[in-house]
Amino acid sequence: MNLRKLKIFLTVCECGSMSGAAKKLYMTQPAISQAILELEDELKVNLFDRIKKKLVLTYPGEILYEYSKRILMLIDEAQNTIKDISHMNMGRLRIGASTTIGTYLLPELIGEFKKKYKNIEIHFLIDNTGVIEKKILDYEIDIGLVEGPIHSKEIIVKPFFDDELYLICSKDHHWASRKSVKPEEIKDENLIIREPGSGTREVIENTMAKYNLSYHIKHVLNNTEAIIKAVEANIGISIVPKIAVKEKIKSGNLIKINLENICFKRKFNIIYHKDKYRPTLFNEFIEYLNSFGN
Template identity: 55%
Template sequence: MTLRELKIFTTVCRTGSMSEAGRQLYITQPAISQTILDLEDKLNIKLFERINRKLILTYAGKRLLKYSKRILLLIAEAENDLEDIANLKTGKLRIGASMTIGTYLLPPIIKKFTTKYPEIDLNFIIDNTSVIEKKILNNDIDLGLVEGPINSKDICFDPFYNDELFLISSKENPLSKKKDILQSDIQKEAFINREKGSGTREIIDKIMNKYSISYKAKHILNNIEAIKEAVKNNLGISILPEVALKDDLQSGSIKRLILKDIEFKRQFNIIYHKDKNLTELLNKFIEYIKDYSNLN
Protein backbone atom coordinates (compact mmCIF):
# COMPACT_ATOMS: atom_id res chain seq x y z
CA MET A 1 0.00 0.00 0.00
CA THR A 2 1.13 3.50 -0.77
CA LEU A 3 0.32 6.76 0.99
CA ARG A 4 -1.44 7.91 -2.18
CA GLU A 5 -3.71 4.88 -2.09
CA LEU A 6 -4.53 5.37 1.59
CA LYS A 7 -5.25 9.06 1.09
CA ILE A 8 -7.63 8.29 -1.80
CA PHE A 9 -9.27 5.50 0.19
CA THR A 10 -9.91 7.67 3.27
CA THR A 11 -11.26 10.52 1.11
CA VAL A 12 -13.70 8.14 -0.58
CA CYS A 13 -14.79 6.89 2.87
CA ARG A 14 -15.28 10.44 4.14
CA THR A 15 -17.22 11.71 1.11
CA GLY A 16 -19.05 8.48 0.29
CA SER A 17 -18.51 9.21 -3.37
CA MET A 18 -15.68 8.49 -5.80
CA SER A 19 -16.58 11.47 -7.95
CA GLU A 20 -16.57 13.83 -4.95
CA ALA A 21 -13.29 12.33 -3.71
CA GLY A 22 -11.83 12.97 -7.16
CA ARG A 23 -13.04 16.56 -7.11
CA GLN A 24 -11.47 17.24 -3.71
CA LEU A 25 -8.19 15.56 -4.65
CA TYR A 26 -8.09 17.00 -8.19
CA ILE A 27 -8.06 13.49 -9.64
CA THR A 28 -10.47 12.13 -12.26
CA GLN A 29 -13.25 9.85 -11.09
CA PRO A 30 -12.02 6.90 -13.26
CA ALA A 31 -8.55 7.23 -11.65
CA ILE A 32 -10.13 7.13 -8.19
CA SER A 33 -12.16 4.04 -9.08
CA GLN A 34 -9.11 2.30 -10.54
CA THR A 35 -7.07 3.05 -7.42
CA ILE A 36 -9.72 1.45 -5.18
CA LEU A 37 -9.92 -1.59 -7.46
CA ASP A 38 -6.11 -1.91 -7.47
CA LEU A 39 -6.06 -1.67 -3.69
CA GLU A 40 -8.71 -4.36 -3.34
CA ASP A 41 -6.79 -6.60 -5.76
CA LYS A 42 -3.56 -6.01 -3.89
CA LEU A 43 -5.15 -6.89 -0.54
CA ASN A 44 -7.30 -9.66 -2.09
CA ILE A 45 -10.35 -8.41 -0.22
CA LYS A 46 -13.35 -6.17 -0.85
CA LEU A 47 -13.28 -2.79 0.87
CA PHE A 48 -16.67 -1.51 -0.30
CA GLU A 49 -20.08 -3.00 -1.01
CA ARG A 50 -21.82 -1.26 -3.87
CA ILE A 51 -25.56 -1.33 -3.01
CA ASN A 52 -28.12 0.91 -4.72
CA ARG A 53 -25.29 3.07 -6.10
CA LYS A 54 -24.04 3.68 -2.56
CA LEU A 55 -20.59 2.78 -1.25
CA ILE A 56 -20.80 0.89 2.03
CA LEU A 57 -17.63 -0.10 3.88
CA THR A 58 -17.13 -3.80 4.50
CA TYR A 59 -15.74 -5.01 7.83
CA ALA A 60 -12.29 -5.17 6.19
CA GLY A 61 -12.81 -1.65 4.86
CA LYS A 62 -13.64 -0.36 8.34
CA ARG A 63 -10.47 -1.95 9.71
CA LEU A 64 -8.35 -0.46 6.95
CA LEU A 65 -9.93 2.97 7.51
CA LYS A 66 -8.94 2.82 11.18
CA TYR A 67 -5.31 2.12 10.30
CA SER A 68 -5.30 4.58 7.40
CA LYS A 69 -6.39 7.44 9.66
CA ARG A 70 -3.65 6.61 12.16
CA ILE A 71 -1.01 6.38 9.41
CA LEU A 72 -2.02 9.64 7.73
CA LEU A 73 -2.23 11.40 11.09
CA LEU A 74 1.27 10.23 11.93
CA ILE A 75 2.54 11.44 8.53
CA ALA A 76 0.95 14.84 9.10
CA GLU A 77 2.50 15.00 12.57
CA ALA A 78 5.92 14.13 11.12
CA GLU A 79 5.57 16.82 8.44
CA ASN A 80 4.56 19.45 11.01
CA ASP A 81 7.42 18.45 13.31
CA LEU A 82 9.98 18.65 10.50
CA GLU A 83 8.56 21.99 9.42
CA ASP A 84 9.00 23.27 12.98
CA ILE A 85 12.61 22.04 12.94
CA ALA A 86 13.22 23.78 9.62
CA ASN A 87 11.78 27.01 11.07
CA LEU A 88 13.79 26.66 14.31
CA LYS A 89 10.62 26.26 16.39
CA THR A 90 11.93 22.99 17.79
CA GLY A 91 15.05 20.87 17.56
CA LYS A 92 17.94 19.43 19.52
CA LEU A 93 21.59 20.44 19.81
CA ARG A 94 24.40 18.53 21.51
CA ILE A 95 27.30 20.83 22.31
CA GLY A 96 30.64 20.02 23.89
CA ALA A 97 33.12 22.58 25.20
CA SER A 98 36.57 22.45 26.69
CA MET A 99 36.99 23.70 30.26
CA THR A 100 37.79 27.37 29.69
CA ILE A 101 35.16 27.92 27.02
CA GLY A 102 32.52 25.86 28.81
CA THR A 103 33.02 27.72 32.06
CA TYR A 104 33.48 31.33 30.92
CA LEU A 105 32.10 31.77 27.38
CA LEU A 106 29.45 29.15 26.66
CA PRO A 107 26.85 29.89 29.40
CA PRO A 108 26.02 33.46 28.22
CA ILE A 109 25.92 32.24 24.59
CA ILE A 110 23.43 29.50 25.51
CA LYS A 111 21.36 31.95 27.57
CA LYS A 112 21.09 34.35 24.62
CA PHE A 113 20.29 31.56 22.15
CA THR A 114 17.65 29.81 24.26
CA THR A 115 15.96 33.13 25.05
CA LYS A 116 15.25 33.58 21.35
CA TYR A 117 14.62 29.88 20.65
CA PRO A 118 13.08 28.56 23.90
CA GLU A 119 11.78 25.32 22.33
CA ILE A 120 15.24 24.16 21.24
CA ASP A 121 16.52 21.31 23.42
CA LEU A 122 20.16 22.30 23.95
CA ASN A 123 22.41 19.96 25.93
CA PHE A 124 26.07 20.63 26.63
CA ILE A 125 28.98 18.94 28.34
CA ILE A 126 32.30 20.33 29.55
CA ASP A 127 35.52 18.33 29.38
CA ASN A 128 39.08 18.74 28.17
CA THR A 129 39.87 19.19 24.48
CA SER A 130 40.93 15.59 23.83
CA VAL A 131 37.62 14.25 25.19
CA ILE A 132 35.58 16.73 23.12
CA GLU A 133 37.54 15.70 20.01
CA LYS A 134 36.71 12.01 20.62
CA LYS A 135 33.02 12.82 21.11
CA ILE A 136 32.95 14.65 17.77
CA LEU A 137 34.53 11.65 16.04
CA ASN A 138 32.01 9.27 17.68
CA ASN A 139 29.05 11.57 16.85
CA ASP A 140 28.22 11.85 20.55
CA ILE A 141 27.94 15.62 20.10
CA ASP A 142 27.10 17.82 17.09
CA LEU A 143 29.50 20.68 17.71
CA GLY A 144 32.57 21.31 19.85
CA LEU A 145 34.15 24.50 21.16
CA VAL A 146 37.78 23.92 22.04
CA GLU A 147 40.92 25.81 22.97
CA GLY A 148 43.52 23.16 22.17
CA PRO A 149 45.04 21.75 18.97
CA ILE A 150 43.00 19.18 17.02
CA ASN A 151 44.80 16.10 15.74
CA SER A 152 42.22 14.30 13.60
CA LYS A 153 42.01 15.00 9.86
CA ASP A 154 38.30 14.11 10.01
CA ILE A 155 37.50 17.24 11.99
CA CYS A 156 36.87 20.70 10.52
CA PHE A 157 37.56 23.78 12.62
CA ASP A 158 36.47 27.40 12.45
CA PRO A 159 38.18 30.04 14.66
CA PHE A 160 35.80 32.22 16.67
CA TYR A 161 37.73 33.89 19.50
CA ASN A 162 41.26 35.22 20.12
CA ASP A 163 42.47 34.53 23.62
CA GLU A 164 45.66 35.32 25.50
CA LEU A 165 47.15 33.38 28.37
CA PHE A 166 48.63 35.32 31.30
CA LEU A 167 51.46 34.31 33.58
CA ILE A 168 50.10 34.96 37.09
CA SER A 169 51.06 34.94 40.76
CA SER A 170 49.59 35.93 44.09
CA LYS A 171 49.99 39.49 45.28
CA GLU A 172 52.27 38.15 48.06
CA ASN A 173 54.71 36.57 45.62
CA PRO A 174 57.88 38.68 45.20
CA LEU A 175 57.61 38.27 41.43
CA SER A 176 54.47 40.43 41.48
CA LYS A 177 56.69 43.43 42.27
CA LYS A 178 58.97 42.89 39.27
CA LYS A 179 58.36 44.80 36.05
CA ASP A 180 59.64 42.07 33.74
CA ILE A 181 59.91 38.38 34.52
CA LEU A 182 62.88 36.45 33.21
CA GLN A 183 62.87 32.83 32.13
CA SER A 184 65.15 32.02 35.04
CA ASP A 185 62.50 33.40 37.45
CA ILE A 186 59.99 30.79 36.29
CA GLN A 187 62.45 27.95 36.77
CA LYS A 188 62.79 28.82 40.46
CA GLU A 189 59.04 28.85 41.15
CA ALA A 190 56.59 26.05 41.90
CA PHE A 191 54.32 25.84 38.87
CA ILE A 192 50.64 24.92 38.94
CA ASN A 193 49.49 23.30 35.71
CA ARG A 194 46.46 21.71 34.05
CA GLU A 195 46.22 17.97 33.35
CA LYS A 196 47.39 16.31 30.15
CA GLY A 197 44.70 16.45 27.46
CA SER A 198 43.85 20.03 28.42
CA GLY A 199 44.01 22.52 25.56
CA THR A 200 45.53 25.13 27.88
CA ARG A 201 48.22 22.64 28.95
CA GLU A 202 49.08 21.82 25.32
CA ILE A 203 49.46 25.50 24.41
CA ILE A 204 51.65 26.17 27.46
CA ASP A 205 53.90 23.19 26.75
CA LYS A 206 54.19 24.15 23.08
CA ILE A 207 55.26 27.74 23.82
CA MET A 208 57.56 26.71 26.67
CA ASN A 209 59.30 24.25 24.35
CA LYS A 210 59.53 26.84 21.59
CA TYR A 211 61.45 29.22 23.88
CA SER A 212 63.32 26.43 25.71
CA ILE A 213 61.81 27.41 29.05
CA SER A 214 61.91 24.71 31.68
CA TYR A 215 59.57 24.77 34.67
CA LYS A 216 58.77 22.62 37.67
CA ALA A 217 55.14 21.46 37.71
CA LYS A 218 54.53 20.95 41.41
CA HIS A 219 50.73 20.78 41.32
CA ILE A 220 48.48 19.33 38.59
CA LEU A 221 44.85 20.49 38.82
CA ASN A 222 42.07 19.90 36.28
CA ASN A 223 40.01 22.92 37.29
CA ILE A 224 40.76 26.57 36.52
CA GLU A 225 39.02 27.85 39.63
CA ALA A 226 41.10 25.47 41.77
CA ILE A 227 44.28 26.74 40.11
CA LYS A 228 43.25 30.35 40.76
CA GLU A 229 42.64 29.61 44.44
CA ALA A 230 46.01 27.89 44.71
CA VAL A 231 47.72 30.89 43.10
CA LYS A 232 45.89 33.34 45.39
CA ASN A 233 47.18 31.37 48.37
CA ASN A 234 50.73 31.64 47.01
CA LEU A 235 51.14 27.90 46.38
CA GLY A 236 52.83 28.64 43.07
CA ILE A 237 52.56 30.51 39.79
CA SER A 238 50.55 29.48 36.75
CA ILE A 239 49.47 30.41 33.24
CA LEU A 240 45.72 30.83 32.70
CA PRO A 241 43.40 32.32 30.04
CA GLU A 242 42.65 36.03 30.15
CA VAL A 243 38.92 35.26 29.87
CA ALA A 244 39.09 33.43 33.21
CA LEU A 245 41.02 36.16 35.04
CA LYS A 246 39.16 39.43 34.41
CA ASP A 247 37.52 39.75 37.84
CA ASP A 248 40.59 38.52 39.75
CA LEU A 249 42.94 40.95 38.00
CA GLN A 250 40.51 43.81 38.55
CA SER A 251 40.21 43.05 42.27
CA GLY A 252 43.97 42.64 42.62
CA SER A 253 43.74 39.16 44.18
CA ILE A 254 45.89 37.84 41.32
CA LYS A 255 48.76 39.66 39.64
CA ARG A 256 49.76 39.39 35.99
CA LEU A 257 53.44 38.81 35.40
CA ILE A 258 55.00 40.09 32.18
CA LEU A 259 57.35 37.50 30.72
CA LYS A 260 59.80 39.49 28.67
CA ASP A 261 59.51 39.09 24.88
CA ILE A 262 57.08 36.16 25.13
CA GLU A 263 53.31 36.14 24.57
CA PHE A 264 50.93 33.24 25.03
CA LYS A 265 48.24 33.67 22.39
CA ARG A 266 45.81 31.21 20.84
CA GLN A 267 42.50 30.85 19.02
CA PHE A 268 39.37 29.14 20.24
CA ASN A 269 37.82 26.94 17.54
CA ILE A 270 34.40 25.62 16.64
CA ILE A 271 34.87 22.00 15.55
CA TYR A 272 32.64 19.45 13.81
CA HIS A 273 33.06 16.23 11.85
CA LYS A 274 33.86 16.76 8.17
CA ASP A 275 30.86 14.58 7.23
CA LYS A 276 28.46 16.42 9.55
CA ASN A 277 25.42 17.98 7.91
CA LEU A 278 25.37 21.57 9.12
CA THR A 279 21.64 22.10 9.54
CA GLU A 280 19.96 25.49 9.75
CA LEU A 281 19.90 25.06 13.53
CA LEU A 282 23.65 24.33 13.73
CA ASN A 283 24.47 27.25 11.46
CA LYS A 284 22.28 29.56 13.53
CA PHE A 285 24.05 28.50 16.74
CA ILE A 286 27.46 29.02 15.11
CA GLU A 287 26.29 32.50 14.10
CA TYR A 288 25.37 33.26 17.72
CA ILE A 289 28.80 32.07 18.91
CA LYS A 290 30.59 34.38 16.50
CA ASP A 291 28.30 37.34 17.20
CA TYR A 292 28.88 36.98 20.95
CA SER A 293 32.63 36.69 20.46
CA ASN A 294 32.72 39.91 18.42
CA LEU A 295 30.99 41.77 21.24
CA ASN A 296 33.57 40.72 23.82
Protein backbone atom coordinates (compact mmCIF):
# COMPACT_ATOMS: atom_id res chain seq x y z
CA MET A 1 0.00 0.00 0.00
CA ASN A 2 1.54 3.29 -1.08
CA LEU A 3 0.60 6.96 -0.93
CA ARG A 4 -0.31 7.07 -4.62
CA LYS A 5 -2.93 4.36 -4.18
CA LEU A 6 -4.26 5.99 -1.02
CA LYS A 7 -4.66 9.29 -2.84
CA ILE A 8 -6.47 7.56 -5.71
CA PHE A 9 -8.72 5.72 -3.24
CA LEU A 10 -9.53 8.92 -1.34
CA THR A 11 -10.30 10.77 -4.56
CA VAL A 12 -12.67 7.99 -5.71
CA CYS A 13 -14.45 8.24 -2.33
CA GLU A 14 -14.81 12.01 -2.60
CA CYS A 15 -15.90 11.98 -6.26
CA GLY A 16 -18.18 8.97 -5.87
CA SER A 17 -17.01 7.40 -9.11
CA MET A 18 -13.96 6.10 -10.96
CA SER A 19 -14.61 8.45 -13.85
CA GLY A 20 -14.84 11.47 -11.58
CA ALA A 21 -11.56 10.56 -9.87
CA ALA A 22 -9.89 10.00 -13.25
CA LYS A 23 -10.92 13.48 -14.39
CA LYS A 24 -9.75 15.12 -11.17
CA LEU A 25 -6.38 13.33 -11.14
CA TYR A 26 -5.81 13.61 -14.91
CA MET A 27 -5.60 9.83 -15.23
CA THR A 28 -7.44 7.28 -17.32
CA GLN A 29 -10.38 5.45 -15.82
CA PRO A 30 -8.73 2.01 -16.37
CA ALA A 31 -5.68 3.24 -14.43
CA ILE A 32 -7.91 4.31 -11.54
CA SER A 33 -9.77 0.99 -11.57
CA GLN A 34 -6.50 -0.95 -11.65
CA ALA A 35 -5.14 0.95 -8.66
CA ILE A 36 -8.29 0.22 -6.63
CA LEU A 37 -8.20 -3.47 -7.60
CA GLU A 38 -4.53 -3.70 -6.58
CA LEU A 39 -5.32 -2.05 -3.25
CA GLU A 40 -8.21 -4.45 -2.61
CA ASP A 41 -6.04 -7.42 -3.56
CA GLU A 42 -3.25 -6.24 -1.29
CA LEU A 43 -5.58 -5.74 1.67
CA LYS A 44 -7.66 -8.87 0.92
CA VAL A 45 -10.96 -6.96 1.26
CA ASN A 46 -13.51 -5.26 -0.96
CA LEU A 47 -13.37 -1.52 -0.45
CA PHE A 48 -16.48 -0.81 -2.50
CA ASP A 49 -19.73 -2.57 -3.25
CA ARG A 50 -20.61 -2.15 -6.92
CA ILE A 51 -24.39 -1.68 -6.90
CA LYS A 52 -25.98 -0.81 -10.24
CA LYS A 53 -22.79 0.95 -11.37
CA LYS A 54 -22.77 2.96 -8.13
CA LEU A 55 -19.84 2.74 -5.71
CA VAL A 56 -20.73 2.29 -2.04
CA LEU A 57 -18.03 2.05 0.62
CA THR A 58 -17.90 -1.21 2.53
CA TYR A 59 -17.11 -1.23 6.25
CA PRO A 60 -13.37 -1.84 5.59
CA GLY A 61 -13.58 0.91 2.97
CA GLU A 62 -15.00 3.35 5.52
CA ILE A 63 -12.14 2.58 7.90
CA LEU A 64 -9.50 3.02 5.19
CA TYR A 65 -11.17 6.27 4.11
CA GLU A 66 -10.76 7.77 7.60
CA TYR A 67 -7.13 6.61 7.87
CA SER A 68 -6.36 7.88 4.36
CA LYS A 69 -7.55 11.39 5.23
CA ARG A 70 -5.37 11.43 8.33
CA ILE A 71 -2.31 9.98 6.56
CA LEU A 72 -2.47 12.41 3.64
CA MET A 73 -3.10 15.29 6.04
CA LEU A 74 0.09 14.35 7.93
CA ILE A 75 2.04 14.26 4.67
CA ASP A 76 0.68 17.70 3.79
CA GLU A 77 1.57 19.01 7.24
CA ALA A 78 5.09 17.55 6.95
CA GLN A 79 5.63 19.43 3.69
CA ASN A 80 4.31 22.67 5.21
CA THR A 81 6.50 22.20 8.28
CA ILE A 82 9.64 21.76 6.18
CA LYS A 83 8.68 24.83 4.16
CA ASP A 84 8.06 26.76 7.36
CA ILE A 85 11.49 25.78 8.75
CA SER A 86 13.39 26.55 5.58
CA HIS A 87 11.59 29.77 4.58
CA MET A 88 10.22 31.08 7.90
CA ASN A 89 7.48 33.49 6.82
CA MET A 90 6.65 31.60 3.66
CA GLY A 91 3.91 29.01 3.66
CA ARG A 92 0.23 28.43 3.06
CA LEU A 93 -2.93 29.04 5.02
CA ARG A 94 -6.36 27.63 4.14
CA ILE A 95 -9.04 29.76 5.76
CA GLY A 96 -12.77 29.21 5.86
CA ALA A 97 -15.18 31.95 6.94
CA SER A 98 -18.88 31.92 7.58
CA THR A 99 -20.92 34.24 5.40
CA THR A 100 -21.04 37.39 7.53
CA ILE A 101 -17.34 37.30 8.42
CA GLY A 102 -16.36 36.32 4.89
CA THR A 103 -18.30 39.20 3.38
CA TYR A 104 -17.64 42.03 5.82
CA LEU A 105 -14.40 41.21 7.69
CA LEU A 106 -12.28 38.67 5.82
CA PRO A 107 -11.13 40.91 2.93
CA GLU A 108 -9.78 43.47 5.40
CA LEU A 109 -8.23 40.76 7.59
CA ILE A 110 -6.39 39.08 4.74
CA GLY A 111 -5.39 42.37 3.11
CA GLU A 112 -3.71 43.67 6.27
CA PHE A 113 -2.02 40.34 7.02
CA LYS A 114 -0.63 40.08 3.50
CA LYS A 115 1.03 43.49 3.89
CA LYS A 116 3.27 41.97 6.55
CA TYR A 117 3.68 38.50 5.01
CA LYS A 118 3.85 39.18 1.29
CA ASN A 119 5.13 35.74 0.22
CA ILE A 120 2.53 33.51 1.83
CA GLU A 121 -0.32 31.80 0.02
CA ILE A 122 -3.79 32.30 1.47
CA HIS A 123 -6.66 30.22 0.11
CA PHE A 124 -10.10 30.96 1.49
CA LEU A 125 -13.71 29.93 1.07
CA ILE A 126 -16.96 31.38 2.35
CA ASP A 127 -19.96 29.30 3.44
CA ASN A 128 -22.25 28.95 6.43
CA THR A 129 -20.97 27.91 9.87
CA GLY A 130 -22.11 24.29 9.50
CA VAL A 131 -20.09 23.82 6.31
CA ILE A 132 -16.98 25.48 7.79
CA GLU A 133 -17.19 23.21 10.85
CA LYS A 134 -17.35 20.12 8.64
CA LYS A 135 -14.38 21.25 6.56
CA ILE A 136 -12.33 21.72 9.75
CA LEU A 137 -13.26 18.18 10.82
CA ASP A 138 -12.31 16.85 7.38
CA TYR A 139 -8.93 18.69 7.49
CA GLU A 140 -9.85 20.61 4.33
CA ILE A 141 -9.06 23.99 5.90
CA ASP A 142 -6.63 25.07 8.63
CA ILE A 143 -8.57 27.84 10.37
CA GLY A 144 -12.23 28.76 10.45
CA LEU A 145 -13.74 32.13 11.36
CA VAL A 146 -17.38 31.64 12.27
CA GLU A 147 -20.27 33.42 13.95
CA GLY A 148 -22.35 30.38 14.86
CA PRO A 149 -22.08 27.87 17.71
CA ILE A 150 -19.74 24.89 17.15
CA HIS A 151 -20.92 21.45 18.18
CA SER A 152 -17.93 19.11 17.75
CA LYS A 153 -15.62 18.36 20.69
CA GLU A 154 -12.81 17.79 18.17
CA ILE A 155 -12.65 21.53 17.48
CA ILE A 156 -10.97 24.24 19.55
CA VAL A 157 -13.01 27.45 19.74
CA LYS A 158 -11.53 30.85 20.66
CA PRO A 159 -13.51 34.13 20.55
CA PHE A 160 -11.86 37.07 18.78
CA PHE A 161 -14.55 39.66 17.98
CA ASP A 162 -17.82 40.85 19.57
CA ASP A 163 -20.82 41.23 17.31
CA GLU A 164 -24.45 42.25 17.74
CA LEU A 165 -27.48 41.56 15.58
CA TYR A 166 -29.89 44.38 14.82
CA LEU A 167 -33.63 44.11 14.30
CA ILE A 168 -34.26 46.16 11.15
CA CYS A 169 -37.16 47.34 9.03
CA SER A 170 -37.71 49.53 5.98
CA LYS A 171 -38.15 53.29 6.33
CA ASP A 172 -41.63 52.63 4.88
CA HIS A 173 -42.54 49.99 7.47
CA HIS A 174 -45.18 50.83 10.06
CA TRP A 175 -42.52 50.43 12.78
CA ALA A 176 -40.23 53.03 11.21
CA SER A 177 -41.34 55.92 13.43
CA ARG A 178 -41.09 53.89 16.63
CA LYS A 179 -38.05 53.71 18.88
CA SER A 180 -38.86 50.25 20.20
CA VAL A 181 -41.35 47.40 19.98
CA LYS A 182 -42.53 44.79 22.43
CA PRO A 183 -41.09 41.28 21.89
CA GLU A 184 -44.53 39.74 21.35
CA GLU A 185 -45.10 42.04 18.34
CA ILE A 186 -42.56 40.00 16.35
CA LYS A 187 -45.08 37.22 15.74
CA ASP A 188 -47.30 39.49 13.64
CA GLU A 189 -44.53 40.40 11.15
CA ASN A 190 -43.03 38.66 8.13
CA LEU A 191 -39.53 37.62 9.20
CA ILE A 192 -36.84 37.17 6.57
CA ILE A 193 -34.11 34.87 7.83
CA ARG A 194 -30.96 32.98 6.80
CA GLU A 195 -30.91 29.28 5.90
CA PRO A 196 -30.47 26.38 8.39
CA GLY A 197 -26.76 25.96 9.18
CA SER A 198 -26.21 29.71 9.27
CA GLY A 199 -24.63 31.03 12.46
CA THR A 200 -26.84 34.12 12.32
CA ARG A 201 -29.97 32.00 12.16
CA GLU A 202 -28.86 29.82 15.07
CA VAL A 203 -28.27 32.87 17.28
CA ILE A 204 -31.73 34.20 16.39
CA GLU A 205 -33.43 30.85 17.06
CA ASN A 206 -31.62 30.38 20.37
CA THR A 207 -32.49 33.90 21.56
CA MET A 208 -36.13 33.55 20.51
CA ALA A 209 -36.33 30.21 22.32
CA LYS A 210 -34.71 31.70 25.44
CA TYR A 211 -37.45 34.33 25.69
CA ASN A 212 -40.19 31.96 24.49
CA LEU A 213 -41.06 34.18 21.52
CA SER A 214 -43.21 33.13 18.59
CA TYR A 215 -42.26 34.32 15.10
CA HIS A 216 -43.36 33.77 11.53
CA ILE A 217 -40.70 33.01 8.90
CA LYS A 218 -41.89 34.36 5.56
CA HIS A 219 -38.73 34.03 3.46
CA VAL A 220 -35.46 32.09 3.81
CA LEU A 221 -32.47 33.53 1.93
CA ASN A 222 -28.87 32.31 2.02
CA ASN A 223 -27.31 35.73 1.55
CA THR A 224 -27.27 38.63 4.02
CA GLU A 225 -27.15 41.25 1.27
CA ALA A 226 -30.25 39.74 -0.34
CA ILE A 227 -32.03 39.91 3.02
CA ILE A 228 -31.04 43.57 3.46
CA LYS A 229 -32.39 44.46 0.01
CA ALA A 230 -35.64 42.61 0.73
CA VAL A 231 -36.07 44.57 3.96
CA GLU A 232 -35.32 47.84 2.14
CA ALA A 233 -38.12 46.91 -0.28
CA ASN A 234 -40.43 46.49 2.75
CA ILE A 235 -41.01 42.79 2.06
CA GLY A 236 -40.49 42.01 5.73
CA ILE A 237 -38.32 42.60 8.78
CA SER A 238 -35.10 40.84 9.70
CA ILE A 239 -32.41 40.42 12.32
CA VAL A 240 -28.97 40.86 10.78
CA PRO A 241 -25.37 41.52 11.85
CA LYS A 242 -24.56 45.08 12.88
CA ILE A 243 -21.47 45.15 10.66
CA ALA A 244 -23.66 44.46 7.63
CA VAL A 245 -26.11 47.34 8.11
CA LYS A 246 -24.49 50.10 10.17
CA GLU A 247 -23.88 52.31 7.10
CA LYS A 248 -27.41 51.87 5.76
CA ILE A 249 -28.84 52.73 9.18
CA LYS A 250 -26.65 55.84 9.34
CA SER A 251 -27.87 56.92 5.90
CA GLY A 252 -31.50 56.32 6.85
CA ASN A 253 -32.16 53.60 4.24
CA LEU A 254 -32.88 51.13 7.04
CA ILE A 255 -34.31 51.60 10.52
CA LYS A 256 -32.91 49.88 13.60
CA ILE A 257 -35.66 48.86 15.98
CA ASN A 258 -35.03 48.16 19.66
CA LEU A 259 -36.68 45.00 20.94
CA GLU A 260 -37.56 45.79 24.55
CA ASN A 261 -35.16 44.10 27.03
CA ILE A 262 -33.76 41.73 24.39
CA CYS A 263 -30.39 41.86 22.64
CA PHE A 264 -29.00 39.51 20.02
CA LYS A 265 -25.29 39.30 20.86
CA ARG A 266 -22.62 36.80 19.96
CA LYS A 267 -18.91 36.17 19.56
CA PHE A 268 -17.08 35.69 16.30
CA ASN A 269 -14.86 32.66 16.88
CA ILE A 270 -11.59 31.27 15.60
CA ILE A 271 -11.85 27.50 15.19
CA TYR A 272 -9.35 24.77 14.32
CA HIS A 273 -9.00 21.02 14.80
CA LYS A 274 -7.54 20.02 18.17
CA ASP A 275 -5.08 17.67 16.40
CA LYS A 276 -3.99 20.32 13.92
CA TYR A 277 -0.24 20.95 13.77
CA ARG A 278 0.31 24.66 14.33
CA PRO A 279 3.43 25.98 12.56
CA THR A 280 4.81 29.50 12.98
CA LEU A 281 2.62 30.98 10.25
CA PHE A 282 -0.52 29.48 11.79
CA ASN A 283 0.32 30.95 15.20
CA GLU A 284 1.18 34.33 13.69
CA PHE A 285 -2.24 34.51 12.03
CA ILE A 286 -4.03 33.55 15.27
CA GLU A 287 -2.09 36.24 17.14
CA TYR A 288 -2.98 38.75 14.43
CA LEU A 289 -6.69 37.88 14.71
CA ASN A 290 -6.57 38.33 18.48
CA SER A 291 -5.00 41.76 18.10
CA PHE A 292 -7.62 42.72 15.50
CA GLY A 293 -10.42 41.96 17.94
CA ASN A 294 -8.95 44.16 20.69
